[in-house]
Each structure stands twice: as structure tokens, then as C-alpha cells.
Amino acid sequence: METTWENKTTLLNLNASPSQHVDGVPAEVMLMEELHRLRSEKKMLTEKLTRVTESFNSLQKHLNQVLKNTNSQLDLSTVVQSRKRKAHETNNCSIANNDNNTFNFSGSSDCCTSTEDSFKRPKDHSFLISPKVSKVFVRTQASDPSLFVSDGYQWRKYGQKVTRDNPSPRAYFRCSFAPSCPVKKKVQRSAEDPTLLVATYEGVHNHIARGTQVSVGLTQSEGIDPIHPAKSSGGLNVISDQLLLQKMASSLTRDPTFTSALATAISGRILEHTVPELANNLYISDHVQSYM
DNA sequence: CGTGTTTGACCGGCGC
DNA sequence: GCGCCGGTCAAACACG
Numbered sequence: 001m002e003t004t005w006e007n008k009t010t011l012l013n014l015n016a017s018p019s020q021h022v023d024g025v026p027a028e029v030m031l032m033e034e035l036h037r038l039r040s041e042k043k044m045l046t047e048k049l050t051r052v053t054e055s056f057n058s059l060q061k062h063l064n065q066v067l068k069n070t071n072s073q074l075d076l077s078t079v080v081q082s083r084k085r086k087a088h089e090t091n092n093c094s095i096a097n098n099d100n101n102t103f104n105f106s107g108s109s110d111c112c113t114s115t116e117d118s119f120k121r122p123k124d125h126s127f128l129i130s131p132k133v134s135k136v137f138v139r140t141q142a143s144d145p146s147l148f149v150s151d152g153y154q155w156r157k158y159g160q161k162v163t164r165d166n167p168s169p170r171a172y173f174r175c176s177f178a179p180s181c182p183v184k185k186k187v188q189r190s191a192e193d194p195t196l197l198v199a200t201y202e203g204v205h206n207h208i209a210r211g212t213q214v215s216v217g218l219t220q221s222e223g224i225d226p227i228h229p230a231k232s233s234g235g236l237n238v239i240s241d242q243l244l245l246q247k248m249a250s251s252l253t254r255d256p257t258f259t260s261a262l263a264t265a266i267s268g269r270i271l272e273h274t275v276p277e278l279a280n281n282l283y284i285s286d287h288v289q290s291y292m
Numbered sequence: 293c294g295t296g297t298t299t300g301a302c303c304g305g306c307g308c
Numbered sequence: 309g310c311g312c313c314g315g316t317c318a319a320a321c322a323c324g
Contacts, residue, residue: 157297
């Protein structure tokens, strides 16, 4: 379908001139039709982008509200409650996820980790301000023993542990820009599927990636097809609109909340096809799915 | 020699 | 208080 359209556009661009007739139809008419179609497509894309932006904004509002509520609840709760509560939440993580539609966006799939951390370290209140915990699943060779997940950032390994619930070791990484960048990463093979690396990110980078960026969802180059610029032809308005789209997509992908949600959602989709039983436990909010 | 990795020791939270 | 466990530290080591 795409190819047909593209060929047609190319044909028009190369062969059509105002005075020529194609299949008995004046070229002007065809160009007008093409222009009309491009306009309607532009309108459709603009509407789509508006919906995504609105969804993102409402989601962000929602998240802020939830975080506020969470903070106030945690302020009210006492340390005395922590032990029983932790045990309860750890055992019922996935259930809690399904009952609570609110905390799963930034907290993403890793509500267990974030609550675990929060109760293990009551002195560290930074998580209350920015509980950016996200999980990324990476398919690797089962024979490959390395625990490196390429994500565009540079990491320094500072520890490795064998955990109780998983025979494969868990590697601990800090961002190379530490201590100025507080981001940490844990990488461990999935117990269910040894070919699956589970990377858990904590925090948000306060700098740009230095290495090659992994393409998660949208890329900054989306918007204009560099190989088939004819696709984006149709006048300066279309080009400027596409530049606008590109800018907006770029700003969305730069937003850590959005990329975090996107990564969670994508990894969830991957799991749906690879490890369904894991995917069942990985809750993706409807808001996040609406981005897909 | 500087930088990054490895790995045993250590620390603190948690459950009993 | 004790033991378990996850997370972190830091000395030793490897590598370019």
C-alpha cells in the first residue's frame, strides 16, 4: 500500500507537468487530488499527535496526583507498619498492580522493587520525589554469559551478587557520570527464560547519552523519510508540519517519564510474545498502551 | 598509569 | 539477638 502510494508520488514528481495528461486526466487535476490527499493525511496526523500529547499530559497529571497521594500516605504511615506491609506487598505485587491503576506508570512494572527499596532505606527519601524505576527486557543468546545491556549510556559495574530466587547472578551498575548522575542499573537473567536479560533502571539521567542510542519506540529521525523524501513532499506546509512533528516526537522521546513508560510498554509487548506467564505479571496501564 | 572489572567483606533492613 | 538477604564498598587485578 505504502509502496503504491510512494510510486505514484514518484511518478507524479518525475513525469507530470502542468501541461501533460496522464491517462486522460489533466496533471493539474491529479496534483490537486494529491494535494488534497496530503492535506487530509496531514490533518489525520495532526489529530493523532494531538491525541497522543493530550494522553501524555493527562497521564503526567495523573502520575503527579498519584505521587502526591503516595507521599502523603507514606508520611502518615509509621515505621511500625513497614514490616508487615512490606511482606504483604511483596507477596501480592501483581495483584496490587491490577487493583491499582495509578502507580504503574512511572513506577512501571517494578512496584515491588520500588517499595522494597523504599522500606529498606527509610532514610533515603529521594524516591518520594522521583521514583523513576523501570524495567527493560533484552533478548540475548542463552550461551552469552555477559550481563551487559547496551542502552546508549556508559555504566560502571560495582558489584555482582547471586540472589536467592534466581540462580544467575545479578550485576549492579552505576552511571559513569556518577556521582553527578544518580542512575543505577541492575541486570539479571530471567529465571524463567535464561535468554532474557532483565535490566532494572533506578533514577533518571541528568545528561544525554554518549554512546549509540538504542531505538526504543520513536526516534528523532521519524517524521521525514530520509530515503524517500518524495513521501514528505507536498509543499512547504507539509515539510514544516513534519518538522514540527519531528520536534514534538523528539521532545517526547527526551522526556524520561515518556521513555520510561514506553520502555515498560514495549518490554511488556515483547513478553506477551515470548514469556506470556511473565507478561501476565507485568501490568501495563491503559494510558501507556494508548501510546503504542 | 589510568580506567574499569572482579570478588570477598561489610553493612543495614527484615523476619523469627 | 541472630541469621538471612540484598546492596555496596574497596582492594586486587586486568587491560589498553
